Amino acid sequence: MTVGLLFDATRCIGCGACASACKEQNKLPGPVEEETSAYTWTTVKPVGDIYSRRLCMHCLVPTCASVCPVGALHKTPEGPVVYDAEKCMGCRYCMMACPFDVPKYQWDRAVPIIGKCIMCTSRVKKGEPTACAAACPAEATIFGSRADLIREAKDRIRKNPTGYVDHIYGLTEAGGTSVLMLSNQPFEKLGLKTNLPSEPPAMRTWQVLSNIPDFVAVWGVFLYGVHWITARREVVSTHTPQQKGPNTTDDTHTGSRS
Amino acid sequence: MNTSVAQPVKRFHPGFWTTVFGLVFIPFCIVTVLRFYKGLGAVTHLSDKFPWGLWIGFDLLCGVGLAAGAFTLTAVVHLFNLKKFEPIVRPTILTGFLGYIFVITALMFDLGQPWRIWHAIVYWNPHSVMFEVAWCVMLYTTILAVEFAPVVLERFGFQTPVRIIHALITPLVIVGVLLSTLHQSSLGSLYLIVPSKLHPLWYSQLLPLFFFISAIGAGIGMVILESYLSKRAFGRQLEMDLLEPLARAMVVALGIYGLLRLQAIGRNHAFSAITDFTYEGRMFLVEFVLGVLLPVVMLSFRRLRTNPRWLVTGSFLAVLGFVVNRLNVSITGMEGAAGVRYVPSLAEIIISVGLVGFGMVAFALAVRYLKIFPEHPAVTEGGPEGS
Ligand code: SF4
Numbered sequence: 001m002t003v004g005l006l007f008d009a010t011r012c013i014g015c016g017a018c019a020s021a022c023k024e025q026n027k028l029p030g031p032v033e034e035e036t037s038a039y040t041w042t043t044v045k046p047v048g049d050i051y052s053r054r055l056c057m058h059c060l061v062p063t064c065a066s067v068c069p070v071g072a073l074h075k076t077p078e079g080p081v082v083y084d085a086e087k088c089m090g091c092r093y094c095m096m097a098c099p100f101d102v103p104k105y106q107w108d109r110a111v112p113i114i115g116k117c118i119m120c121t122s123r124v125k126k127g128e129p130t131a132c133a134a135a136c137p138a139e140a141t142i143f144g145s146r147a148d149l150i151r152e153a154k155d156r157i158r159k160n161p162t163g164y165v166d167h168i169y170g171l172t173e174a175g176g177t178s179v180l181m182l183s184n185q186p187f188e189k190l191g192l193k194t195n196l197p198s199e200p201p202a203m204r205t206w207q208v209l210s211n212i213p214d215f216v217a218v219w220g221v222f223l224y225g226v227h228w229i230t231a232r233r234e235v236v237s238t239h240t241p242q243q244k245g246p247n248t249t250d251d252t253h254t255g256s257r258s
Numbered sequence: 259m260n261t262s263v264a265q266p267v268k269r270f271h272p273g274f275w276t277t278v279f280g281l282v283f284i285p286f287c288i289v290t291v292l293r294f295y296k297g298l299g300a301v302t303h304l305s306d307k308f309p310w311g312l313w314i315g316f317d318l319l320c321g322v323g324l325a326a327g328a329f330t331l332t333a334v335v336h337l338f339n340l341k342k343f344e345p346i347v348r349p350t351i352l353t354g355f356l357g358y359i360f361v362i363t364a365l366m367f368d369l370g371q372p373w374r375i376w377h378a379i380v381y382w383n384p385h386s387v388m389f390e391v392a393w394c395v396m397l398y399t400t401i402l403a404v405e406f407a408p409v410v411l412e413r414f415g416f417q418t419p420v421r422i423i424h425a426l427i428t429p430l431v432i433v434g435v436l437l438s439t440l441h442q443s444s445l446g447s448l449y450l451i452v453p454s455k456l457h458p459l460w461y462s463q464l465l466p467l468f469f470f471i472s473a474i475g476a477g478i479g480m481v482i483l484e485s486y487l488s489k490r491a492f493g494r495q496l497e498m499d500l501l502e503p504l505a506r507a508m509v510v511a512l513g514i515y516g517l518l519r520l521q522a523i524g525r526n527h528a529f530s531a532i533t534d535f536t537y538e539g540r541m542f543l544v545e546f547v548l549g550v551l552l553p554v555v556m557l558s559f560r561r562l563r564t565n566p567r568w569l570v571t572g573s574f575l576a577v578l579g580f581v582v583n584r585l586n587v588s589i590t591g592m593e594g595a596a597g598v599r600y601v602p603s604l605a606e607i608i609i610s611v612g613l614v615g616f617g618m619v620a621f622a623l624a625v626r627y628l629k630i631f632p633e634h635p636a637v638t639e640g641g642p643e644g645s
């Protein structure tokens with residue numbers, strides 16, 4: 001069973017309890033900032049008459065994990081996408097690649113690491129809800145198995161079709177995510193990207209990377225073949241006539257252009 | 259004519275270049291200290307919204323690309339057996355090697371924790387293009403070092419290792435070309451992962467191919483430029499009989515590249531960005547007109563191609579266009595999705611310029627003390643203004 005969070009923007013009262021609880025749970029320094037940062041893993045912001053929450057989406061096929069050269073990020077079987085600061089060398093490819101712009105960096109430190117929501121892995125492993133879900137007084141953020149949350153979200157839309165945009169954000173975005181969102185405003189108004197392909201971006205890279213072994217074999221044999229043929233030709237005739245050719249036979253084609 | 263130009267240059271340059279070097283070197287040291295003492299945020303304009311800047315766009319992408327002359331020429335000479343190009347193989351290998359050292363040094367600035375660079379060797383993630391890039395950098399730098407080693411070894415009279423390397427040159431070159439192919443293309447693959455972020459003028463599933471072909475074009479352009487620059491610095495003749503056919507190869511590479519690029523833009527329905535003259539469209543035009551159209555058209559004419567001045571101009575444009583392309587992919591094309599404009603900080607520029615400067619000094623020293631160019635006698639004391 002993989003778990004997840006469901007955030008319902010129509011229920012959020014903008015109290016910011018989730019953001020404070022996150023700071024406390026993960027021992028993040030400083031006050032809750034305006035935008036997510038290496039020290040603020042989740043934010044709540046007013047958008048018109050509703051509130052938008054930002055946090056890591058915990059993708060089913062996480063782009064961040066696929067691009068990290070040292071495997072510092074990975075998806076746990078329970079659902080959270082976690083980060084191993086001991087491995088990270090700070091290339092910031094995860095930040096570049098994440099379709100939701102989630103990972104943030106400690107730009108102000110001499111020994112910096114990435115910061116992002118880790119879905120309170122230690123709590124989740126113990127079967128407890130995340131700190132943000134536990135702190136939410138309005139049940140705007142709820143914790144549960146992803147399958148249950150999808151069922152619940154569909155239920156809410158079905159019962160109140162005029163009160164919601166008929167889409168669960170995170171169902172298919174970038175291949176699907178463990179964090180799901182509901183809203184009565186278009187999702188781009190909440191600052192969420194709506195141009196994401198439903199195929200995980202990691203697939204596009206893998207299509208290329210998985211062909212490398214074949215490519216190396218063919219290209220290697222080809223290069224050696226070229227060497228073999230040309231070297232052989234040199235043995236056959238030490239004087240290679242085609243070397244003279246290109247210097248002089250070019251006039252017709254340039255002449256035609258000028 | 260050339261000598262009359264070289265005369266005043268010789269009198270003026272030593273003081274000038276020393277001053278420039280000092281002017282770059284001192285800020286370079288200051289920035290380096292700040293970078294490692296205060297962190298990346300203190301010296302760069304990088305941010306959470308724009309995590310990759312000039313050091314990736316210029317130092318990494320261009321550094322690797324412009325070193326492509328090395329694998330192109332070693333393949334031409336050792337695999338395609340066109341031995342007449344032998345005389346310019348050494349300077350290109352040297353450029354390639356210095357290019358890769360430049361890239362690695364720049365990465366030492368850009369990585370958040372560069373002292374962990376070895377993690378790429380022990381922790382594997384074969385799904386990551388960055389992992390592939392890291393291995394290609396490591397292995398190909400080694401290959402270049404081995405390919406270049408005979409030049410150093412013969413200077414000190416070690417004959418046996420030189421003979422061993424010569425015996426192994428074919429497999430070495432093949433592995434080198436393989437790694438380069440992978441590496442050039444993988445820099446393009448780095449951006450495959452951002453279909454929703456990179457502007458459609460640049461995003462394409464063919465990015466790896468684009469990076470590969472354009473690197474060949476620009477790599478050849480660099481070979482021609484280098485021959486010209488070292489000619490100026492050391493009063494040598496341009497090897498026109500070698501450079502003219504290379505220019506033709508460059509035209510072919512850039513021509514294919516240009517057509518493929520236009521097809522990709524068509525497939526992305528992105529021509530409107532150009533006709534609407536948007537920010538991205540303008541930057542694309544700079545890249546494409548300067549770096550592809552002009553050099554291809556110019557150097558298609560035999561009369562221009564055989565004239566050193568036009569040849570060098572065309573090559574310079576190709577290299578410039580290449581640099582603009584890489585900056586467009588890594589910066590211009592990403593700004594829209596990031597929602598911010600990125601302009602590199604002075605410190606970022608100082609580091610990049612400083613590293614290029616070190617590379618040029620190293621090249622000049624190598625040319626002076628090692629046998630890089632065939633007819634050039636090694637060591638002329640009190641020599642010209644190379645540094
Ligand atoms: S939202 Fe970004 S950081 Fe979070 S799991 Fe997905 S790719 Fe990784």
Ligand code: SF4
Nearest residue numbers: 068088089091092094
């Ligand atoms: S910054 Fe760290 S976690 Fe992110 S991709 Fe690079 S090594 Fe991996």
Ligand code: SF4
Nearest residue numbers: 022117119120130132
């Ligand atoms: S799941 Fe945990 S880490 Fe993530 S935002 Fe909520 S409290 Fe913070």
